[in-house]
Amino acid sequence: MREFDLSTARWRKSSYSDQHGGDCLEVAHGVGGVVPVRDSKVPGGPALVIGGAAWEAFIREVAR
Helix, strand or coil: CCCCCCCCCCEEECCCCCCCCCCCEEEECCECCEEEEEECCCCCCCEEEEEHHHHHHHHHHHCC
């Protein structure tokens, strides 16, 4: 399994996240063809690292 250094990742909260501190998702772009995703309430916790093609397919389906 490949490891990614996310220590300098620039995280952005999803515009679809709950603005009241509830469901908060953050993504980071520009990390070698993958999209790291994490819970913004636990910034030091684990991040899912999703392949670029899989992320694009996910976004297409969500946008339907």
